[in-house]
Amino acid sequence: MNSLEALKGVGPKTVQTLNKLGINNVDELFAYYPYRFEIFERSNIHKLKQDDHIVIDGIVESIPTLVFFRKKMNKMSFRINTGSNVFVVIIFNRAFLKQRIGIGTKVTVIGKYDKMHGSIIASDIKLSLLPPKPLIEPIYHSVSGISSSQIHKIILDNLDDNISFCEYIPDYLITRYKLINKKDSIIQVHKPADKLMLNKALNYLKYEELFLFMLKMNYLKNMRNHLDGLKREIQPEKIIDFVNQLPFKLTDDQEKGVRHIYDDLISKRRMNRLVQGDVGSGKTVVAIIALYINFLGGYQGVLMAPTEILAQQHYNNLKKMFEHIDINIELLTGKLKQSEKKKIYERLVKNDIDILIGTHALFSDDVVYNNLGLVVTDEQHRFGVNQRSSLKNKGVMPDVLYLSATPIPRTYAISLYGDMDISSIHTMPNGRKQIKTILKSEKEIKDVLDLMYDQLKQKHQIYVVAPLIEESEKTDMENVYELKNKIDRAFGKICKSAILHGKMTSEEKDKVMEQYKNNEISILISTTVIEVGVDIKNATMIVIFDSYRFGLSQLHQLRGRVGRNEFQSYCVLISDKETERLEVLTKTNDGFKVSEEDFKLRGSGDLFGTRQSGDMQFALADIKQDFNMLLRAKEDSWEILFSKEFVNNGKYGKLKELLDKSMDLS
Numbered sequence: 001m002n003s004l005e006a007l008k009g010v011g012p013k014t015v016q017t018l019n020k021l022g023i024n025n026v027d028e029l030f031a032y033y034p035y036r037f038e039i040f041e042r043s044n045i046h047k048l049k050q051d052d053h054i055v056i057d058g059i060v061e062s063i064p065t066l067v068f069f070r071k072k073m074n075k076m077s078f079r080i081n082t083g084s085n086v087f088v089v090i091i092f093n094r095a096f097l098k099q100r101i102g103i104g105t106k107v108t109v110i111g112k113y114d115k116m117h118g119s120i121i122a123s124d125i126k127l128s129l130l131p132p133k134p135l136i137e138p139i140y141h142s143v144s145g146i147s148s149s150q151i152h153k154i155i156l157d158n159l160d161d162n163i164s165f166c167e168y169i170p171d172y173l174i175t176r177y178k179l180i181n182k183k184d185s186i187i188q189v190h191k192p193a194d195k196l197m198l199n200k201a202l203n204y205l206k207y208e209e210l211f212l213f214m215l216k217m218n219y220l221k222n223m224r225n226h227l228d229g230l231k232r233e234i235q236p237e238k239i240i241d242f243v244n245q246l247p248f249k250l251t252d253d254q255e256k257g258v259r260h261i262y263d264d265l266i267s268k269r270r271m272n273r274l275v276q277g278d279v280g281s282g283k284t285v286v287a288i289i290a291l292y293i294n295f296l297g298g299y300q301g302v303l304m305a306p307t308e309i310l311a312q313q314h315y316n317n318l319k320k321m322f323e324h325i326d327i328n329i330e331l332l333t334g335k336l337k338q339s340e341k342k343k344i345y346e347r348l349v350k351n352d353i354d355i356l357i358g359t360h361a362l363f364s365d366d367v368v369y370n371n372l373g374l375v376v377t378d379e380q381h382r383f384g385v386n387q388r389s390s391l392k393n394k395g396v397m398p399d400v401l402y403l404s405a406t407p408i409p410r411t412y413a414i415s416l417y418g419d420m421d422i423s424s425i426h427t428m429p430n431g432r433k434q435i436k437t438i439l440k441s442e443k444e445i446k447d448v449l450d451l452m453y454d455q456l457k458q459k460h461q462i463y464v465v466a467p468l469i470e471e472s473e474k475t476d477m478e479n480v481y482e483l484k485n486k487i488d489r490a491f492g493k494i495c496k497s498a499i500l501h502g503k504m505t506s507e508e509k510d511k512v513m514e515q516y517k518n519n520e521i522s523i524l525i526s527t528t529v530i531e532v533g534v535d536i537k538n539a540t541m542i543v544i545f546d547s548y549r550f551g552l553s554q555l556h557q558l559r560g561r562v563g564r565n566e567f568q569s570y571c572v573l574i575s576d577k578e579t580e581r582l583e584v585l586t587k588t589n590d591g592f593k594v595s596e597e598d599f600k601l602r603g604s605g606d607l608f609g610t611r612q613s614g615d616m617q618f619a620l621a622d623i624k625q626d627f628n629m630l631l632r633a634k635e636d637s638w639e640i641l642f643s644k645e646f647v648n649n650g651k652y653g654k655l656k657e658l659l660d661k662s663m664d665l666s
């Protein structure tokens with residue numbers, strides 16, 4: 001009875017389309033919340049500024065004129081009288097409306113107000129006047145084959161009073177927060193009576209999302225305390241010896257991280273730890289020591305990188321670090337011949353490989369470990385936390401260590417990474433020069449070229465980043481190909497440049513990176529594909545065009561590509577827009593501070609990226625806007641988890657069932 005086929009107005013074809021949206025049953029249909037609401041409310045003309053959004057209704061008082069231009073474009077214009085004002089309405093590419101609009105037609109116009117010309121550039125025209133009360137229209141994410149309004153119609157057609165919903169929020173919390181009930185919330189979110197009711201509905205549903213999310217996080221964390229993990233017996237002297245022969249002394253935070261990991265690995269409790277620190281703060285060596293501890297404990301370890309380039313880099317690094325130790329390290333990448341892969345698989349099962357490095361190929365079906373004890377995941381946000389399940393399918397429950405170069409201030413981290421323990425590396429290794437960040441407008445491009453020339457003269461290398469690969473009709477943002485032409489015009493005589501972007505094959509990309517690494521190329525012009533962990537010591541400058549297009553944390557990540565040596569390094573941000581926001585980067589090199597500012601300014605956008613989207617994606621809640629609600633949900637969820645009723649499967653049995661099911665633990 002929960003099946004979609006049984007619904008009014010839903011045939012087999014629609015079922016398929018709904019499936020694409022992740023809607024597989026009736027519950028999921030009603031839980032398919034709008035992502036925004038269009039409020040049709042007559043604008044107050046006196047309050048509007050140039051280019052503001054406007055909604056106005058009135059009577060058409062001139063015959064529409066229609067002109068065609070270019071190949072398929074057309075523009076229609078007519079006058080409307082609103083009773084107190086007259087506007088010229090202009091709408092593009094709606095020639096078909098001409099037949100339906102004549103003198104006397106009642107219309108509602110939605111668009112952009114051109115105050116200067118007394119006109120409206122309409123994005124939509126409805127052939128009726130506005131109702132007396134503001135009309136709230138829910139807007140749903142759609143796919144081809146079904147529109148937002150079709151989804152809405154299906155929901156409304158089936159949303160009757162007989163439907164019941166499972167309430168997960170305990171009664172005392174409903175009372176505490178003065179929430180309306182779930183059924184009313186669902187009805188109001190799809191069919192808002194007015195703004196007040198909509199807000200009440202949103203309050204309930206957001207809180208429910210956050211509450212269930214936090215409950216899941218804390219449940220996992222709590223469970224880990226009770227589940228048996230791997231225990232290792234290790235002579236600490238061996239670790240101390242290893243640390244002492246490193247080419248550098250660990251920073252205090254690195255040392256602290258190592259100590260956390262050591263404690264985790266020798267205890268029975270399963271490790272689920274995040275090491276977060278800026279690019280270049282030296283997370284890799286912490287991971288290497290972790291792998292060594294795991295090896296000493298007698299287990300196999302893997303190090304998973306998001307790209308093949310990085311995997312290769314890690315492999316070289318580990319080989320060097322473990323030169324003097326009898327340990328078998330191998331690299332598994334997609335590039336290997338089938339026969340070579342097979343050889344690795346065979347040795348792996350026989351426990352003839354101690355540390356395996358690679359991309360997610362490490363967890364493909366063919367790979368079987370002998371006694372996997374530790375999984376290290378570099379640049380953690382590229383992978384999902386749900387990777388757990390792919391490990392589980394392999395019948396192993398190893399300790400897990402994540403490395404993240406998108407540091408998050410502690411207050412946010414403890415919420416977002418509620419199920420993990422966290423080690424933060426704040427201090428950079430000694431002797432590192434601060435990167436100088438310079439903000440330039442597009443007019444100042446000549447200065448930028450001068451700065452670049454200075455670096456090239458010193459035989460240093462430069463990254464140039466643009467938001468686009470190719471020219472686009474829609475924007476005038478810089479693209480990689482055009483930039484290459486410009487740069488070659490400026491520097492073609494003295495050095496070579498090359499292009500790198502995501503649409504190239506991985507062989508092409510690897511080849512370019514190899515050349516750049518060997519300093520055969522001086523300027524690398526790319527999209528943000530270079531963002532992740534690449535380590536080119538001789539690169540001393542990164543120039544980012546249209547920087548306003550990127551989040552602060554992302555820019556900070558990009559900036560981290562340089563400054564990996566004793567030379568002064570530079571980050572040049574070129575932008576004519578949002579310069580105030582970008583200023584933040586000229587003032588600090590501390591990723592924790594940058595992400596805090598990002599959070600304040602832009603909302604959770606970048607933070608979302610720090611966790612696999614599926615993990616942190618809320619349909620309605622917004623981590624920034626609803627952060628206080630998230631904190632409350634966190635407290636509330638602990639309260640429940642520790643309550644007798646929960647522990648003894650009492651009245652919160654429903655919740656427990658949901659948790660077990662959603663985590664595939666049952």
Ligand code: ADP
Nearest residue numbers: 248249250251278279280281282283284285429
């Ligand atoms: P990330 O945190 O971005 O992964 P890496 O681990 O790649 O940073 O470290 C960046 C560079 O700093 C590497 O070349 C590494 O060898 C070096 N490094 C790491 N720790 C120290 C230290 N304590 N002292 C000096 N150099 C260090």
Ligand code: MG
Nearest residue numbers: 283284378533
């Ligand atoms: Mg790294």
